[in-house]
Amino acid sequence: MAASENPDLGSRAHTRARRGKSGWSLLFPLFSFPAIGLSWYLLAQLFLSYQKILYPRAAFLSSGTRIGNIFMFVSPAFPSIAVGFMVGNALVWCIPRAREALKRKDEKVPGTEFRSSQRGLAKFGWYVSPVLLFSFLGANNFWSLTAKGIHYRPMVSPLTRHYDWSEVRSIETGCSVSKVVDYHFVMTLRDGTSIDLAQETPGEFWTAYAQIQQALTGVTYQFSAQGLYGRCLNSGSRRWLELLSQRPTPI
DSSP: OGGGTOGGGTHHHHHHHHSSOOGGGGHHHHHHHHHHHHHHHHHHHHHHHHHHHHSOTTOSEEEEOHHHHHHHHHTTHHHHHHHHHHHHHHHHHTSHHHHHHHHHHHTTSTTOSHHHHHHHHHHHHHHHGGGHHHHHHHHHOEEEEOSSEEEEEOTTOSSOEEEEGGGEEEEEEEEEESSSEEEEEEEEETTSOEEESSSSOHHHHHHHHHHHHHHHTTOOOEEEEEEOOTTHHHHSOHHHHHHHTSOSSOO
């Protein structure tokens, strides 16, 4: 990990955990890795909560974009490493016998004592904290559907764009296979903005499909199911393939 590559960025705590054969050192990873996971989860939930605040109250379907969600959920991992190591370090230090054993080892390896380790980890966390800007930008990139229209916010915009359902120009459906089958329902609007309604929240999309059909009733748009080809035709759900192969509303 990055914390083990630079002594000024927290490797002292890592060195403490790895040096020697004391069983107390094994407590460091046992405490640190769950703390990293919890910190990562809480930071991601913080940005997700921010995103949900931006959703219109009347929305019946909302989601972040694929790139936005990657930024929002992956970026918190980096500062979480520093937080988790600091928590693990502190928890081990709170055990008297472990503290005494590690103190004896600290005397043999100058610069790895508890306070120095915590300062190094805090410095590392400070240096990588700007990555959380990507989480913010990812949370800012979302779309929502209401009975009256479509709402979309670009990643770097402070404002949400609003479109009437009559501004839908085309719908293209498809599927793709990586580790799982992804289903696509790409709606393109008058200004060229494209939104995939099914990729990130397929279950919610399925539940809201009847409302999407109702909102599109009377709207003139082009429809294509040419994206339904390849491996997903054999491995995909028959129910999904039938839905995506048909125009949502009659011509």
